[in-house]
Amino acid sequence: xxxxxxxxxxxxxxxxxxxxxxxxxxxxxxxxxxxxxxxxxxxxxxxxxxxxxxxxxxxxxxxxxxxxxxxxxxxxxxxxxxxxxxxxxxxxxxxxxxxxxxxxxxxxxxxxxxxxxxxxxxxxxxxxxxxxxxxxxxxxxxxxxxxxxxxxxxxxxxxxxxxxxxxxxxxxxxxxxxxxxxxxxxxxxxxxxxxxxxxxxxxxxxxxxxxxxxxxxxxxxxxxxxxxxxxxxxxxxxxxxxxxxxxxxxxxxxxxxxxxxxxxxxxxxxxxxxxxxxxxxxxxxxxx
Amino acid sequence: xxxxxxxxxxxxxxxxxxxxxxxxxxxxxxxxxxxxxxxxxxxxxxxxxxxxxxxxxxxxxxxxxxxxxxxxxxxxxxxxxxxxxxxxxxxxxxxxxxxxxxxxxxxxxxxxxxxxxxxxxxxxxxxxxxxxxxxxxxxxxxxxxxxxxxxxxxxxxxxxxxxxxxxxxxxxxxxxxxxxxxxxxxxxxxxxxxxxxxxxxxxxxxxxxxxxxxxxxxxxxxxxxxxxxxxxxxxxxxxxxxxxxxxxxxxxxxxxxxxxxxxxxxxxxxxxxxxxxxxxxxxxxxxxxxxxxxxxxxxxxxxxxxxxxxxxxxxxxxxxxxxxxxxxx
Numbered sequence: 001x002x003x004x005x006x007x008x009x010x011x012x013x014x015x016x017x018x019x020x021x022x023x024x025x026x027x028x029x030x031x032x033x034x035x036x037x038x039x040x041x042x043x044x045x046x047x048x049x050x051x052x053x054x055x056x057x058x059x060x061x062x063x064x065x066x067x068x069x070x071x072x073x074x075x076x077x078x079x080x081x082x083x084x085x086x087x088x089x090x091x092x093x094x095x096x097x098x099x100x101x102x103x104x105x106x107x108x109x110x111x112x113x114x115x116x117x118x119x120x121x122x123x124x125x126x127x128x129x130x131x132x133x134x135x136x137x138x139x140x141x142x143x144x145x146x147x148x149x150x151x152x153x154x155x156x157x158x159x160x161x162x163x164x165x166x167x168x169x170x171x172x173x174x175x176x177x178x179x180x181x182x183x184x185x186x187x188x189x190x191x192x193x194x195x196x197x198x199x200x201x202x203x204x205x206x207x208x209x210x211x212x213x214x215x216x217x218x219x220x221x222x223x224x225x226x227x228x229x230x231x232x233x234x235x236x237x238x239x240x241x242x243x244x245x246x247x248x249x250x251x252x253x254x255x256x257x258x259x260x261x262x263x264x265x266x267x268x269x270x271x272x273x274x275x276x277x278x279x280x281x282x283x284x285x286x287x288x
Numbered sequence: 289x290x291x292x293x294x295x296x297x298x299x300x301x302x303x304x305x306x307x308x309x310x311x312x313x314x315x316x317x318x319x320x321x322x323x324x325x326x327x328x329x330x331x332x333x334x335x336x337x338x339x340x341x342x343x344x345x346x347x348x349x350x351x352x353x354x355x356x357x358x359x360x361x362x363x364x365x366x367x368x369x370x371x372x373x374x375x376x377x378x379x380x381x382x383x384x385x386x387x388x389x390x391x392x393x394x395x396x397x398x399x400x401x402x403x404x405x406x407x408x409x410x411x412x413x414x415x416x417x418x419x420x421x422x423x424x425x426x427x428x429x430x431x432x433x434x435x436x437x438x439x440x441x442x443x444x445x446x447x448x449x450x451x452x453x454x455x456x457x458x459x460x461x462x463x464x465x466x467x468x469x470x471x472x473x474x475x476x477x478x479x480x481x482x483x484x485x486x487x488x489x490x491x492x493x494x495x496x497x498x499x500x501x502x503x504x505x506x507x508x509x510x511x512x513x514x515x516x517x518x519x520x521x522x523x524x525x526x527x528x529x530x531x532x533x534x535x536x537x538x539x540x541x542x543x544x545x546x547x548x549x550x551x552x553x554x555x556x557x558x559x560x561x562x563x564x565x566x567x568x569x570x571x572x573x574x575x576x577x578x579x580x581x582x583x584x585x586x587x588x589x590x591x592x593x594x595x596x597x598x599x600x601x602x603x604x605x606x607x608x609x610x611x612x613x614x615x616x617x
Contacts, residue, residue, distance in 0.1 A: 130601075
């Protein structure tokens with residue numbers, strides 16, 4: 001089965017130009033920028049300390065000083081949503097980065113060397129695709145602790161197979177091309193050929209997958225948080241939905257706003273990845 | 289190729305795939321076992337409670353469950369019993385793990401299979417509709433729906449559905465497997481069950497409807513430019529027939545693949561959705577078992593779910609081979 005293999009060699013400037021012409025990718029980028037700004041400026045944007053409780057429990061949205069209302073402990077929902085963006089963004093970026101690094105290493109070694117190494121690595125990749133990611137993440141986080149670092153590590157370690165397969169298929173194609181032969185004849189070491197010669201040429205589709213990985217990592221973190229397995233010391237969107245579950249009938253705003261925030265953050269990265277994919281795919285470049 | 293030979297070859301192919309799956313299943317068991325063995329925390333503590341117990345008693349419980357042996361010894365013993373179909377005994381539920389997980393898996397499969405059928409049907413119809421008029425308002429709507437569906441977490445969607453249809457409109461139950469206050473029989477019981485399934489299935493299918501819509505649209509658009517489609521049009525076939533008979537047949541292949549691929553994700557989704565709706569399936573069991581540190585149950589769930597995923601992939605691969613005469617197995 002052929003993996004979808006977008007263009008290998010597309011200049012960054014050309015991709016940027018294509019992306020700018022795409023409304024969807026641009027919209028995604030704008031959403032990501034807003035998310036990042038909210039996360040960075042959280043202490044100045046949030047009207048309250050997201051943890052400070054008060055006697056004003058279950059205030060509906062629009063109440064004085066609490067634009068999105070308060071939860072069962074009187075905590076400000078808006079401030080929680082604002083601070084929650086930090087957890088989502090950090091986990092999303094760091095986990096996707098971890099997954100991309102592992103995926104590139106496994107895929108490059110597998111595709112470049114082939115043979116038995118490839119066989120073994122691909123079997124391991126298959127194993128990671130078969131084991132239900134969420135179930136395993138849940139168990140690991142429940143047993144080893146749900147600190148931010150653990151969340152990042154677990155989500156990263158469980159998310160690399162797609163990148164590995166993509167990188168492998170690209171390396172399989174590139175390793176027989178004349179420029180790689182030339183590098184070999186020049187006596188370059190494999191490590192150098194892999195990272196300096198081939199990798200830059202196959203990076204475009206990897207970046208597309210990475211940005212979709214960020215979206216998936218944000219969703220996975222929120223899912224773990226919803227199961228009560230987020231970082232207990234941080235306000236996260238998933239964690240807020242976990243508390244909201246007990247009060248769906250009484251305080252709809254406790255569910256609605258954190259969920260909208262998750263959906264928008266994930267949508268932003270999905271739109272961006274989608275736009276990037278179209279921008280790097282030569283088949284789609286002319287025309288629409 | 290005669291039909292008889294085809295069936296035989298397909299059987300051999302299925303057998304080969306099954307044999308190939310064995311090391312995969314073994315790998316799943318070993319990885320899971322090691323992971324859980326490495327985890328900090330003592331299951332004996334969870335079993336007898338935190339309060340101080342006489343050391344002799346602790347040792348007795350430890351020996352009773354074989355927890356006094358080394359990790360490799362336990363792994364070998366566990367593998368041996370799994371081969372005999374014995375997944376151990378649930379500490380917390382005082383029931384054999386296999387019975388427990390199989391019973392719960394049945395209820396989860398009810399949700400999952402309904403989801404797969406509904407999502408595939410709606411997704412294909414929407415995708416075809418969108419592909420018929422590329423860049424129209426319908427197409428834009430379908431594409432937008434696909435992107436939204438791909439971004440909304442199913443557990444949150446579940447909460448919103450409860451809010452709208454159970455709390456505000458009062459049309460459907462907010463959760464549970466069936467009504468416990470009334471005893472229904474016959475058709476009433478079926479209807480009662482169905483009413484409890486509507487919201488969880490909707491919450492769970494949204495994402496897969498979106499994925500299928502997107503995929504159907506994309507593969508149809510690609511196929512519809514092929515020469516044989518042009519030929520079919522040139523022969524004067526109606527656009528409807530060209531689309532549904534010629535186009536969709538080719539577009540069906542990626543759709544079949546994605547059903548298998550999605551299955552392991554639907555497992556995750558159903559665990560979350562079951563928690564939202566209080567559906568007594570495997571997801572809820574998992575949630576409870578994590579907090580009681582019921583290792584055999586967790587291992588059993590991971591194992592059976594992994595096997596289910598492998599089998600579903602096998603079935604979709606066979607369906608793929610049947611649908612595409614070019615695939616040789």
